[in-house]
Amino acid sequence: MAGRRQESVVTRPRLAGSIALLLTLLLFALPALDGLAAGAESAPGYTGSARVLQPADVAGRGTPAFKGAGLLRDPDHRLDIEAISAMPAAAFEPLDGHTLRQGFSSDVFWLRLDLSRTDRTPANLVLVIWPPFINRIDFYRPQGDGSFSLLRAGDHVPVSERAVARAETTLPMLVTTQPQTWFLRVESNSVINLSAQLSDQASFAASSSQRATRQGFFFGMILTAALIAVLAAVWLRQRVFVLAAGYLLCFLGFQFVLNGYDQILIYPEQPWLSDNLIGVFAAMATALMLWFSLSYLEPRHIYPRLNALIHVLATISLIFALVAISGHYALVAPYFLVLVVVAPLAMFALFLFMLSQARERALAMLLMFTPVLAVTLLQALHNTGWLGATNQLSELWGIASLAQMPVAAVAILLRVRETQQALAVEASYRVLVENQVDLVVRLDLWQRLAFVSPSYCKLFGEPREKLVGSAFLDRVHPDDIENAEAALSQVLGPAHTSYLEIRMQTDTGWRWLGWSLTAVRDRSGKITSLTGVGRDITARVEAESALARSQDKLDLALETGGIGFYTVTLADRSIEIDDRYLQILGYQPGQLQLDWSSWQARLHPEDRDRSVRLTEKYLFEAGTPLEIEYRIRHRDGHWIWILDRAEKAEVDESGQLLTMVGLIQDITRRKRTELKLAYLVRHDELTGLLNRRGIAAVARRQRALSNRDGRPCAFAMVDLDHFKRVNDTLGHEAGDEVLRQVGKLLKQSVRDSDWVGRWGGEEFLVVLPLCSLEEAVVSLERVRQAVAARPLRVDQDEVAITISAGVTITRDSERDLDEVIDRADQALYRAKESGRNRVCTDPA
Known part of the structure; x- marks a missing residue:
């Protein structure tokens, strides 16, 4: 049994059972909260459970010293050492490893330890109780005359009054060969779960040295990681590095207070000041850790709800920090315990979800926070009684904190590298668009x-x-x-x-x-x-708005302005015209005389027969008023369009027409507009080729002729390869110029009998009447080679463009043009999938 340790655990819950079950430690906050919750009221009459471990033997060299341990509650704080020492051992509840059910109150706990040595030499041992956040511990050691001497420890006891001037609760013990009974009076208003470790001085010195070395490494590494983050924040000016530096510095402060260095170095006579200070660091580190994770992974648009939840948790933690600064942290401590249960779960979910979106960053976060958060969850199970308490948990806590630091430095450097790469890309991008x-x-x-x-x-x-x-x-x-x-x-x-x-x-x-x-x-x-x-x-x-307004004005002008008047006498076929009539034809008053013959002579040859026939028919037959459009020669020699409306003005007794009156109006502008609109309806403004409507009409007509005559007709869908790069790199004006030149080259490269139209975007449709599939492939291959072999000149740049084409041929079984176009599209898709810059046929 020699060389082993002895452990004893005292568990005393403070608040309602639901709070105790939710108790955990997100950023190693549980030891801190033991002291911070001092003075809080408990819920009387509420019962819960706490698991107590079977004590082990004494650690170190020598023979066994531990005989037994017992627990006694003092609800009224009335018992003193005289009363306690007079009580028999049976009055104390044995600590035997079973589950104890106790009320949640502010009781004082008395711990009885029975020790003796079985060999003939006394042993100087050390009792260390962890964590150190217990308000006060009075240690009564037996004297030879039956009395007890008093040693004190606890984080509310000035350092000068403690048995040993250390942060942790450390009590020296001299165990003799005679049976001895030692008493500990534990007083604290927080939820506590104590690990009491009894070891010899050599083992105690060795473990203290190891812990000091580990803490030295930890503080050196966290300062290094924080320095890296600060330098990155100053150099790159990004929020993520500011948050990283803030988190590491707050975590540093938390560990400094957690290990009691503030009590030893800053305020040794007022150690209770650390109660609120550790709450500030715990809450601030929690908030900054959550915000740092969000800024590092950037899940806002990928997982917006989880992002919002973590933001809310961080904001609540910041509020807790502000309350702690004001000195009232005990009021919100129970709610902070609930927060530190939810926050690790949200962080783990975020890290796992982001693995599919930003694998490298998510892995860095998992490696950085998983050890600490895992120990936090173990600590939660330990403090709720679901997992037996072990003295090694505090060691795991220190190891996890130490392991986090090199990963934190690597994670920050990884983000620095990404930022540098992004800045390099931006610099290239800046040169491109300057x-x-x-x-x-x-x-x-x-x-x-x-x-x-x-x-x-x-x-x-x-x-x-x-x-x-x-x-x-x-x-x-x-x-x-x-x-x-x-x-x-x-x-x-x-x-x-x-x-x-x-x-x-x-x-x-x-x-x-x-x-x-x-x-x-x-x-x-x-x-x-x-x-x-x-x-x-x-x-x-x-311009579009002005065009719309001009169209309205033009309609009004056509109705109300620029109208010429004339009268026709049938007896001699003479025509009388007014000045506005002459102005329309470009003459001044008195410069032109018209009769029936001279009027006919001025008509456009293509319109003369039709206009004369309709007019004579109107003169000699009853019917609706005459309205015709024709072209007539202007004085300058060009042709103008006239809208002629006429009515029968005078008839004789027999109903024969004697005179006719009419109005003419110059509709040349309207005709040109109609012709232009007719052209635009069927032609693409950018390339001058047929547009989708125009080429679709041609395709339907040629398909119908092909089906009727039983002759082949091929269709090809042509698309420019990587055209988006042209727009992105050279701009849309350059892209438009490329489309114009390619459209012109397509038109020049096919037969005169073929039709080319812009189907949409960078796609063109080619209709090849009386052309077999093999001939169409040859023709399109010639077009493809012509385009690939001729770099296009756009401003001062030469742009190499290739095309892909899908070719198909009409079938008698097809019901409409869409089926032909779909097959051509499928062939084009094959060409794209096969590497572009090629001609593929319909697989069918």
Whole structure:
């Protein structure tokens, strides 16, 4: 039995059973809270349980000394050493390892220890009680005359009055060969779970030396990690490093107070001052740890609810710290115990969830906090009685704290490396966009400007230093905020891209800006920021608005202005015209005489027969008023369009027409507008090719002809490879120029009988009538080679572009054009999947 340790545990709960069951230690707070809760009222009559361990033997060299231990409660604080020493051993409840059920009160506990040596030499032993946060312990050691001498310990006892001037409760004992009975009077108003360790002086000195060495390593490493965080915060100016430094420094302060160094070094005669101080450090370290974890992992947009929960827990912990500073920590201590149960669970959930989003960071957090939080959970089970108390738990606590520090330093350095890489990318990005005409910005996940191009600064009339860090939406017109928020949310979704047109307050007032937004993702696919490329579209928006207003005015003008009058006499076929008629034809009054023949001669050859036929039919037949449109020669020689409306003015008694009156109106502008609109309806404004509507009409017509005549007709869907890179690197104006040149090259490379149209974006549809699938592939391969072999000239840059094409052919079984287009799209998809810059056919 020699060389073994003896342990005894005294368990005394303070509050209601529900609080005791929730008791845990998030940042090693349980030992601190033992002293902080002094003076709190208990819940009388409420019962709970605490597990008591079987004592072991004495540690160190020599023969066994421990004979037995017993526990006695003094609810009224009336018993003194004379009364206690007079009581028989049977009055004390044996500490035998079974579960004891006791009331929760502010009782004094008396611990009886029966010791003796079985050999013939006395032994100088040391009784160490941990943790040290017990208000007061009176240790009564027997004297030869039957009396007892008094030694004192406890964190409310001045250092000069303690048996040994140490932070922990340390009591010297001389155990003789005669049976001896020792008494300990334990007084504390907090929840306590005491480990009483009896060892010889050599073992005590060795364990103290080991603990001091470990603590020295811990304080050196935590100061190193904190210094790294401070330097990173000063150098990189990021919030995550500020929080890391704050957490490490608060944790350092917590450990300093936890180990009692403040009592020994700062206020040895007023050690009870540490009660609130440890609460401040515990709560502050908890809050900063939670905020540091959020800032390090950045889960706001990935797990918003868990992010919000941890924010709330951190805020509550900060409130507890403020209460502790005011000296009233005991009022909120029970609620802090509940907090430190929920917080580790939330942190573990966050770390595990983030493994799939930011594996490297999440692993760093797991390695950094898991040992400490695991010991915290063991401590919770220990203090609630679900797990037997062991003296080694405090050792595990110190080891876990020490193990956390090198991982913390590595985690901070890992984040420093990521930040340096991001800054290097930003520097390259800055060089790329420095001379861009388009507006270029980068937003963080909180929609704040992280980078702005010089063109953006110029438009808004503010320096970059003022713009960076401000909210992007602050300058958006109130009526456009909702659309802007929807577009930003869309970028964060599966699409990762969005386009919006909004008004923003610039240096010259409200301007319309068009923004192309794209999500920036890291190697793991996590969104790290948003990139926006904008352009001032005010002129275009105003032109569109002006065009709409002009159309209204044109309609009004066509109805009320510029109308010429004429009269036709059928007897001699003469025509009388007014001055406005002459003005329409470009003549001054008196410069032109018209009759039936000269009027016909001025008509456009393509319109003459039709116009004369309709007019003569109206003259000699009854019917509705005449209304025709025709072209007539202007004085300058060009043709103008005329809208001619005529009515029968005078008839004879037999009903024969004698005269006819009419109004003419110059509708040349309207005709040109109609022709232009007709052209725009079917043609793409950017490339000049048929647009989707136009090429679709051609495709339907050619497909119908193919089915009717039984002749082949091929369809090809063509797409530009990596076109987005052109827009992102050179801007949208360069992208538009690339589309124009590629469209022109496509048109030049196919047969005259083929049709080319822009299907949408960077996609083109080619219709090849009377062309087999093999011939179509050859034709498209020729087009592909022509595009690949000819770099495009865009401003001062040469842009190498390739295309991919999917080719199919019509089938009699197909019911509509959509089926043909779908097969061409599938073939195009094959080409893209096969590596791009190739022509693939429909697999069917």
